[in-house]
Amino acid sequence: MLEILRPDGSIVGEPPFSMDETKRLYGAMVSARTYDTKGTALQKQGRLATYASFEGQEAAQVGAIATLRHDDWLVATYRDAAAMWMQGYPWVNLFLGRTGDERGGSPPVGVNVLPPSITVGAHMIHAVGLGWAEAHQGRDRIAMTLFGDGATSEGDFHEAMNFAGVFGAPVVFLCQNNHYAISTPRHRQTASETIAQKADAYGIPGVQVDGNDLFAVATAAQEAVARARDGSGPTLIEAVTFRVGPHTTADDPSRYRDVSEETEWRGLDPIDRVQRYLESLGEWTPEWNDQLAESAAKEIEAAIAEAEAFDPLGPSEIFEAMFETPTPQLERQRSLLVGEPDG
Amino acid sequence: MAEQNLAQALTGALDHVLSTDPGTIVLGEDVGLTGGVFRVTDGLQAKHGPERVIDTPVAESGIVGAAFGMAIAGLRPIAEIQFLGFAYPAFDQVVSHISRIRNRSRHRFTAPLVIRIPYGAGIGAAEHHSESTEALFTHTPGLKVVIPATPADAAGLLLTAVADPDPVIFLEPIRSYRRLRGEVGDPPEPVAFGEAVLRQRGSDVTIISYGAMVPDVLEAAAQLGHTGTQADVIDLRTLVPLDIEAVLESVARTGRAVIVQEGHRTCGFAAELAASIQENALYLLEAPVARVTGWDTVVPLRRAEHHYVPSIGRIVAAVESTMRGV
Numbered sequence: 001m002l003e004i005l006r007p008d009g010s011i012v013g014e015p016p017f018s019m020d021e022t023k024r025l026y027g028a029m030v031s032a033r034t035y036d037t038k039g040t041a042l043q044k045q046g047r048l049a050t051y052a053s054f055e056g057q058e059a060a061q062v063g064a065i066a067t068l069r070h071d072d073w074l075v076a077t078y079r080d081a082a083a084m085w086m087q088g089y090p091w092v093n094l095f096l097g098r099t100g101d102e103r104g105g106s107p108p109v110g111v112n113v114l115p116p117s118i119t120v121g122a123h124m125i126h127a128v129g130l131g132w133a134e135a136h137q138g139r140d141r142i143a144m145t146l147f148g149d150g151a152t153s154e155g156d157f158h159e160a161m162n163f164a165g166v167f168g169a170p171v172v173f174l175c176q177n178n179h180y181a182i183s184t185p186r187h188r189q190t191a192s193e194t195i196a197q198k199a200d201a202y203g204i205p206g207v208q209v210d211g212n213d214l215f216a217v218a219t220a221a222q223e224a225v226a227r228a229r230d231g232s233g234p235t236l237i238e239a240v241t242f243r244v245g246p247h248t249t250a251d252d253p254s255r256y257r258d259v260s261e262e263t264e265w266r267g268l269d270p271i272d273r274v275q276r277y278l279e280s281l282g283e284w285t286p287e288w289n290d291q292l293a294e295s296a297a298k299e300i301e302a303a304i305a306e307a308e309a310f311d312p313l314g315p316s317e318i319f320e321a322m323f324e325t326p327t328p329q330l331e332r333q334r335s336l337l338v339g340e341p342d343g
Numbered sequence: 344m345a346e347q348n349l350a351q352a353l354t355g356a357l358d359h360v361l362s363t364d365p366g367t368i369v370l371g372e373d374v375g376l377t378g379g380v381f382r383v384t385d386g387l388q389a390k391h392g393p394e395r396v397i398d399t400p401v402a403e404s405g406i407v408g409a410a411f412g413m414a415i416a417g418l419r420p421i422a423e424i425q426f427l428g429f430a431y432p433a434f435d436q437v438v439s440h441i442s443r444i445r446n447r448s449r450h451r452f453t454a455p456l457v458i459r460i461p462y463g464a465g466i467g468a469a470e471h472h473s474e475s476t477e478a479l480f481t482h483t484p485g486l487k488v489v490i491p492a493t494p495a496d497a498a499g500l501l502l503t504a505v506a507d508p509d510p511v512i513f514l515e516p517i518r519s520y521r522r523l524r525g526e527v528g529d530p531p532e533p534v535a536f537g538e539a540v541l542r543q544r545g546s547d548v549t550i551i552s553y554g555a556m557v558p559d560v561l562e563a564a565a566q567l568g569h570t571g572t573q574a575d576v577i578d579l580r581t582l583v584p585l586d587i588e589a590v591l592e593s594v595a596r597t598g599r600a601v602i603v604q605e606g607h608r609t610c611g612f613a614a615e616l617a618a619s620i621q622e623n624a625l626y627l628l629e630a631p632v633a634r635v636t637g638w639d640t641v642v643p644l645r646r647a648e649h650h651y652v653p654s655i656g657r658i659v660a661a662v663e664s665t666m667r668g669v
Binding site for chain 1: 412435485
């Protein structure tokens with residue numbers, strides 16, 4: 001397992017980033033944690049639909065996306081808001097989606113991030129098609145897809161990895177092995193010793209990294225992204241991390257795991273260890289951290305306000321995006337719903 | 344114009360779109376070197392290259408899911424699934440993602456792709472090779488569902504499908520691939536979606552059908568004509584969008600409707616048509632709307648298949664019953 005930044009903040013080998021970039025990414029993780037904490041809180045107030053926390057997985061998401069180009073594709077899941085935001089998907093869209101509004105799925109033009117996949121597993125092959133199409137059209141954009149350990153049990157994981165291998169598609173598969181798929185532990189998903197080793201069966205490289213280590217994730221991702229971009233094909237990265245929170249706000253982890261497991265992993269927190277690293281080099285101060293936290297809170301609050309200012313879709317609007325032009329059948333149904341004379 | 348069978352018409356249409364739109368690609372199992380199990384893609388890989396006519400691993404979800412990503416990234420994929428009974432592994436991709444991405448993203452991302460699937464009974468193959476489960480797709484919001492009956496329509500509707508901004512399920516009648524011949528333009532003339540065609544004009548009864556059943560309906564209508572019953576025969580051509588106006592216009596003239604479909608009876612497309620007819624034209628009807636359908640059985644294997652597929656005799660009997668008002 002690749003490790004660069006130890007939990008105590010010391011380093012083995014080379015950090016993949018300059019100090020400025022490391023500090024920027026630390027700030028990004030603080031923002032992501034702020035969003036995540038807020039997401040859970042807002043759900044408890046009834047202002048969001050079910051919320052899926054990614055607490056503890058910030059390094060895996062931020063570190064991987066930091067290696068992408070701004071126009072690369074990202075195909076991720078409901079637990080990957082940090083990654084999506086890093087790749088340009090606005091906080092307001094993420095909040096809007098979680099309030100239960102399709103317009104959350106419409107990021108600005110130029111942001112090549114698909115709306116989060118809610119079904120588990122089917123989306124990985126979409127990244128294969130995206131990357132494949134970019135290469136087919138002579139462009140060097142690549143595609144990255146994020147998924148969990150549970151998704152590797154889905155048949156579509158096999159089809160995606162297999163297609164990517166056969167066609168040499170420019171794709172990076174990033175598995176966040178967070179040890180639990182709702183209640184099912186990692187060892188009940190697969191008898192494989194690692195998820196990374198599954199890559200062998202598809203003839204592609206697989207690498208396991210400490211997923212709470214910003215530098216290890218980024219180092220592996222840099223190499224995978226470079227391979228994809230230069231036409232050398234796909235890579236599977238297994239980032240070993242932990243979902244310290246519940247599956248979603250509808251879940252109660254005490255039914256299936258000992259709280260000591262969460263405590264142990266909180267001690268391996270990905271943000272804390274970057275803080276220790278920066279602090280050891282005199283690059284972290286409480287004042288700076290407060291500034292980051294304050295600025296993140298402001299940004300998140302503004303996004304919430306913007307998302308909550310949207311009026312819900314009206315009865316007519318629910319018909320408007322089924323096709324480019326609604327069919328006559330949809331127009332008639334729309335008329336029925338809005339109470340106009342049946343066209 | 345040249346006389347072609349339905350499979351040749353499709354090959355010509357595919358060749359035309361590959362030749363005129365560099366964004367189109369064809370992908371599926373055995374579509375390249377062998378030209379597909381029904382030879383519909385015959386010669387296309389040799390002409391357009393293995394990068395555009397792509398033999399894939401045996402993985403329907405992978406084919407359709409990859410096509411989805413390709414469409415979002417700007418290509419116009421035309422995926423082939425070998426038989427409708429083999430499409431079910433791809434169904435999740437179709438229902439959960441392809442049909443929804445436009446709505447999920449409020450038009451920001453779209454999936455203009457075509458999934459070509461041979462369907463229907465009549466070639467005596469193994470189980471799973473005879474399905475007519477088009478209603479699974481018509482019941483799914485966000486899909487266009489196209490089922491041509493003639494060579495010219497097959498080619499013309501395929502051109503329209505490839506140009507369409509939304510995902511299209513394109514079901515090809517297996518038993519018509521070589522049985523039906525007809526004039527096809529070169530290049531083919533596009534056929535608009537949502538425009539049914541009157542295959543035969545009559546004033547006594549309206550028979551509504553589509554796809555593989557149309558030739559049998561026309562044969563039944565010819566037999567009925569000899570005994571004095573003149574039928575309007577409507578070929579819907581596309582189920583989504585549906586040209587219900589053409590159906591209602593005809594039923595208003597004839598006062599009688601018989602719907603013929605090969606698919607299973609319960610919740611089949613005929614049920615939707617029957618409901619729409621009674622909602623809009625109940626007081627114009629002289630007889631109950633009749634359905635001639637496959638049964639709620641698995642399609643029987645070759646030796647008993649004829650019990651399942653609506654026969655000309657069953658169609659004639661249903662029309663005669665309708666003419667008696669029962």
